[in-house]
Amino acid sequence: MRRRPVARPAAGAGMEELLTPGLDRVQHSDMDQMNPTFDAPAAAPTAMKAYSSADAIACLRSAGVPVTHQRIEIARVLFSAPVHLSADQIWASVREHSPDVSRATVYNTLRLFSEKHLVRELFVDPQRIVYDSTTSPHFHLYNMDTGEVRDLADDELRILGTPRLPEGTVLQEIDVIVRVRNRHD
Amino acid sequence: MRRRPVARPAAGAGMEELLTPGLDRVQHSDMDQMNPTFDAPAAAPTAMKAYSSADAIACLRSAGVPVTHQRIEIARVLFSAPVHLSADQIWASVREHSPDVSRATVYNTLRLFSEKHLVRELFVDPQRIVYDSTTSPHFHLYNMDTGEVRDLADDELRILGTPRLPEGTVLQEIDVIVRVRNRHD
DNA sequence: ATGTCTGCAAAGGCTTTGCATCCGT
DNA sequence: ACGGATGCAAAGCCTTTGCAGACAT
Numbered sequence: 001m002r003r004r005p006v007a008r009p010a011a012g013a014g015m016e017e018l019l020t021p022g023l024d025r026v027q028h029s030d031m032d033q034m035n036p037t038f039d040a041p042a043a044a045p046t047a048m049k050a051y052s053s054a055d056a057i058a059c060l061r062s063a064g065v066p067v068t069h070q071r072i073e074i075a076r077v078l079f080s081a082p083v084h085l086s087a088d089q090i091w092a093s094v095r096e097h098s099p100d101v102s103r104a105t106v107y108n109t110l111r112l113f114s115e116k117h118l119v120r121e122l123f124v125d126p127q128r129i130v131y132d133s134t135t136s137p138h139f140h141l142y143n144m145d146t147g148e149v150r151d152l153a154d155d156e157l158r159i160l161g162t163p164r165l166p167e168g169t170v171l172q173e174i175d176v177i178v179r180v181r182n183r184h185d
Numbered sequence: 186m187r188r189r190p191v192a193r194p195a196a197g198a199g200m201e202e203l204l205t206p207g208l209d210r211v212q213h214s215d216m217d218q219m220n221p222t223f224d225a226p227a228a229a230p231t232a233m234k235a236y237s238s239a240d241a242i243a244c245l246r247s248a249g250v251p252v253t254h255q256r257i258e259i260a261r262v263l264f265s266a267p268v269h270l271s272a273d274q275i276w277a278s279v280r281e282h283s284p285d286v287s288r289a290t291v292y293n294t295l296r297l298f299s300e301k302h303l304v305r306e307l308f309v310d311p312q313r314i315v316y317d318s319t320t321s322p323h324f325h326l327y328n329m330d331t332g333e334v335r336d337l338a339d340d341e342l343r344i345l346g347t348p349r350l351p352e353g354t355v356l357q358e359i360d361v362i363v364r365v366r367n368r369h370d
Numbered sequence: 371a372t373g374t375c376t377g378c379a380a381a382g383g384c385t386t387t388g389c390a391t392c393c394g395t
Numbered sequence: 396a397c398g399g400a401t402g403c404a405a406a407g408c409c410t411t412t413g414c415a416g417a418c419a420t
Contacts, residue, residue, distance in 0.1 A: 068375060068419085087409080102377045107410060109375095126308045127385085128409065141348060144357060156348040159361070163326060163341040169365040172329060176344070176361050180354040253393090253400060272385080287402045292385060294400095312410085313384065 055079075063116045073098045074109050078119060078133040084140075084149035086128045124149060124177060139176035152178065240264075248301045258283045259294050263304060263318040269325075269334035271313045309334060309362060324361035337363065 056075040060067045077085070077093040085093070091106040110131055113119045122130040124142045130149055132140075139152040157176065165171060241260040245252045262270070262278040270278070276291040295316055298304045307315040309327045315334055317325075324337040342361060350356060 066374075066419090070376070100377090104378075104411080105376055108412095111411090121311075123308050123311045126306075126311055126314050129311050141351070143351065143354060150351070152348050156346055158345040160343040160345055161341055163337055163363050165365050166326070166328070166335070168368050169328060170368050172364040172366050174361065174363050176359065178348050178350075178359050179357040180350050181357050183353050183355050251399075255401070285402090289386080289403075290401055293387095296386090 059118070063118050065112065065116055065118070070094075070098070070101045070105050071109055073101060074106060074113075075118075078113070078131065082132075082134045082151065084122065084130050084132050084151075086130055088128075090131065122149065122177075123175070139178070141178045141180060143181070144179050145182045152176075244303070248298075248303050250297065250301055250303070255279075255283070255286045255290050256294055258286060259291060259298075260303075263298070263316065267317075267319045267336065269307065269315050269317050269336075271315055273313075275316065307334065307362075308360070324363070326363045326365060328366070329364050330367040337361075 053072050053076070056072045056079065057067050059075055059079060060071055065071065073094045074090065077083075077090055087107050087110055088103075090110065091101070091103050094101050094106060110119065110129075114121050114131070117135055120132040120135050122132050122140060124130050124140070125147070132149070132151075134151060138154065139157050141150045141152055142148070143150075157178065159174060159176065238257050238261065241257045241264065242252050244260055244264060245256055250256065258279045259275065262268075262275055272292050272295055273288075275295065276286070276288050279286050279291060295304065295314075299306050299316070302320055305317040305320050307317050307325060309315050309325070310332070317334070317336075319336060323339065324342050326335045326337055327333070328335075342363065344359060344361065
């Protein structure tokens with residue numbers, strides 16, 4: 001098998017925010033099932049500003065992830081700033097400071113992180129997963145030519161409405177990807 | 186190389202509709218850069234209702250795709266009804282009627298079809314591309330447990346706003362994927 | 371001391387490519 | 396005859412897995 005069966009753990013609380021990042025001032029339209037408004041998106045339990053190893057350790061601990069040297073290095077790459085990186089890019093970054101980290105460990109750790117909601121997996125291109133270190137609800141802009149991923153500001157794009165979910169299913173998340181290309185190709 | 190460099194041909198006309206499928210009655214909110222309204226989404230040049238080989242041939246011709254036996258079979262699988270199928274599923278369907286079609290031909294043809302905008306590629310899961318035979322602008326609902334893809338009705342979810350595109354880039358499309366899971370796992 | 375994590379290499383799945391062959395025009 | 400499409404198999408890429416050894420608590 002190439003990848004775990006298409007299934008990831010439930011996001012638990014904080015799901016509804018995904019529907020309306022920054023919907024605060026949008027007027028209700030003719031759509032009856034408007035979503036409630038949220039002021040402060042319930043971001044991940046911990047993240048960002050983990051420049052130091054101490055921060056990274058705290059971040060991992062509070063997510064219930066056993067702390068190891070490699071995980072600290074990976075966390076520092078991810079959480080020192082908001083980034084969008086592929087697994088191999090992360091591996092390369094980690095290797096700059098710790099050449100002793102294997103690719104398999106990076107891949108396994110990234111999957112663990114995403115299960116613990118420390119990062120978000122973006123399926124922006126079928127051939128590689130992009131890891132987003134920002135876990136609060138937001139949308140994305142993807143440059144198909146450069147492969148670059150950028151977060152969209154809350155006020156750039158909003159979603160309106162509540163889709164009718166099939167019976168027996170629960171909302172997991174909503175992905176919005178704005179794809180752009182370079183002009184004149 | 187595993188896949189063509191991340192780039193597909195420009196969609197050309199009909200791009201803007203992607204922003205607002207069914208936005209007809211949405212009131213303008215505080216967002217200054219609202220999108221204009223479109224009544225009839227400019228669907229693909231041809232598609233659907235291609236039950237007969239004759240229909241499939243007409244469909245291919247008007248898309249500028251040279252007609253071959255295999256392409257007719259693939260078109261019939263795709264355009265007899267709105268479907269969401271992986272390349273291998275399409276290959277299997279084609280083989281039921283024409284066991285003489287190779288997997289490589291199906292993969293190559295599907296890429297050709299998507300370049301000609303006869304089908305749309307959905308990156309719903311990083312491990313396989315799902316081909317959507319409906320090319321008019323619409324959003325998707327994805328069951329992460331079953332792998333099932335469903336179209337969202339226009340009135341179920343709407344997008345509001347125009348993202349600020351990076352300089353030198355052109356909007357290509359907007360993907361919205363609502364991910365659900367089966368209850369109680 | 372025990373359980374877990376790591377590293378390495380090999381497997382695995384989906385997709386693409388190369389090349390000879392076959393077909394339509 | 397010629398250009399292009401097909402088939403087959405092999406290559407390729409990203410990701411996962413298995414297992415022995417190392418580590419933390």
